[in-house]
Amino acid sequence: GPIHAPHLALLGAPPVFEAPLHVGRPNIGDRARFMSRVEKILDSAWLTNNGPYVRDFERRVAELAGTRHAVAMCNATIALEIVIRALGMKGEVIVPSFTFVATAHALQWQEIKPIFCDVDPVTHNLDPARVEQLITPQTTGIIGVHVWGRPCAVEALQEIADRRGLQLIFDAAHALGCSHGGRPIGSFGRAEVFSFHATKVCNSFEGGMVTTDDDELAEKLRLMRNFGFAGKDQVIYLGSNGKMSEVSAAMGLTSLDGFEEFRAHNAQIHAAYTSGLADLPGLTVIQYDGAEHNNHQYVVVEIDGSVAPLNRDQLVKVLEAEGVLARRYFYPGVHEMEPYRSNQPTADLVLPETRCLSERVMTLPTGTAMHDSDVRTLCGVVHRAFDHADEVVAHLTAAEA
Template sequence: MNTRPNLAIFGAPRAFDTPLPVGQLYFPSWERYERAFRGIFERQYYNNNGPLHEQLECRLREFFGVKHVLLVSNATLGLMMVADALELTGKVLMPAFTFIASAQSVSRAGLAPLFCDINRNTHQIDVDQIVRRMDEEVSAIMGVNLWGGTCQPQILEKLANTLGVKLYFDSAHAFGCAIEEGKIGRFGQAEVFSFHATKILNASEGGCICTNDDDLALRLRSIRPSYRESTPLVPVVRVANARMSEAQAAVALMSLEDFPENRANNEKLYRLYECRLRDIPGIRLVEPAQVLVSNYQYLICEIDEVRFGLSRDQLLEVLKAENVIARRYFYPGLHRCIPYANDSRFCTEPLIHTDELCHSCLQLPIGARVSAQVVEKIGDILALTQANAKWIGQRIK
């Protein structure tokens, strides 16, 4: 090759003038934001189940089709609250291929996560692994719905009933997703959603817990104290200051109004990526698994180092030079994170698929900052990188 490829890693101008993040970042217009916040300051009611908080809980009950929705200040606290409210003991069986907070919520509740592997194609928890790894100390299964897909909650419900354990879900990736049996949010004893700014339903930060269990909802409300609660409180092991503010609720209400449009935009972008990447050797675009409706909140690819010519991490360097802030999700697997690494209490056998995907998965930008032109430009970068992989590999070394 006589000429260098036109890539920033070789000194060419960056493809993007400013960093392009992977998060959703769907925010309301300044006019809507200002109008909502003027109302908060005029009422001078900022927390403790204010009118916007109550309105949002009501709207979400209708959206999910569940009896109870409890807003929380973030999803990690929501997962901790559910573990306490379910009065779990011993171990919680869960996938190692998820965000670290999923396991930390279990540890902070005084329980031990027991990690299992995932299905290689769907990236969701492997049901066969659940059965094989179950022991008498496991009191619950935590299902994790990844990438705008699902871990087949209806199947996990039947399995949990057969095994005599409780079931709850980390559904941070699954807002607005649906399967044949209905919307995600109504399965197991409870489901927890994230409303972080990187998620498609955005409260800048926050989350919610969904449940159809009246007694569980009562315990959860007692764990999340509020001076305006109209329901009676019951004894609980501990409480958490997990209330959502009126400011968060205001942003979430606007985001809920915009959800259909934002979800449709994500799907359009996903299909554009699908067309653009399909002819590039060594890149597999991961389809949201086992859903009728996806929020397309994540754009996940697997990088085959042999066919693509570069490793996932080498490709990340190329993209970073172009101001494309792609991410490796998840890395490392939770069974290799402190304090769980090299401890047989948490992992009893190798997690082959988890280890493999932790070194090949790549998240590309999708959401408010992405357009058709951006997808095309990222596709061009990926195609040019693959075509010049040998030279680029030597340059990076």
């Protein structure tokens, strides 16, 4: 009867959170510092086109990544497009399908065919053995994605690229401040691309950054992001407009000033989720290698619906009713999105791990907007939902009918 009704919003109780909790709530950082930088921009009347804040921001990111160069761009998607073009990739390029759609779009936008490769279910990253099987005479490159900031199998991919004469770059959108073998992400492959989108650990509202040790490539990227101008009136390349504005760089710098604080906060939140969600059957909180650096920006939960009493999608609905907007990153696999689904209708057959993973994962809110008490409340919801899984499933089944 009603006395025993579990306290879950999905089943009629009031939601535990009044205001929704978002995944990807931006870390704002020191407002006063940002505002004073904005004042300086207005005073100087230098708003964009390789301004002083952009150059500062580039120096700071190059330092973090341990590279000779960092080239700022308006976002990571355009940055990927420009690197891909600068390296002369064409034909086919091998990418994971378990990624944000931008990785593939950056290729398809310039009529390069992304060839979707399956991932290692443990690391969530490209499986090098499968990469090798997908190489054809049309293949010109490989793009690895360091998903959740966990490094790709960098050495194995580099060995394949060298032996088969392919370009190798990394989409490091998630991986600012992360490491592989103790070496910062940023200097692997020909180049790596970071994102400073609002939802990233450090943000510049919108922003991207290419890091590389290759002097010639860096020079080419700088030309290409500025219409190919090599000086006033002198265009020597096909270029685009990939420039970052000064106000974005001011935010990026302010964000980097707060990075260690954001990272520490995230690590604490991640630990709170890990203990709060321990001992739930079929549910795992993805862990980060303690021997490496990670920014802990992603709290990723994997739910094996054959063991857990609720599957991922059912749990997402439970949380949504409580005001927790958990996200299904990454679902579906990019190969199931358009135009890839139509262009490559049989891709699904060779991507069993991607399919399985994309049906199991969800990411939970973290960042400076989240507090330990919120995590405890949220974990309490998950426990109640698992304890009352029968009622939850019955409710959802009735709602669907």
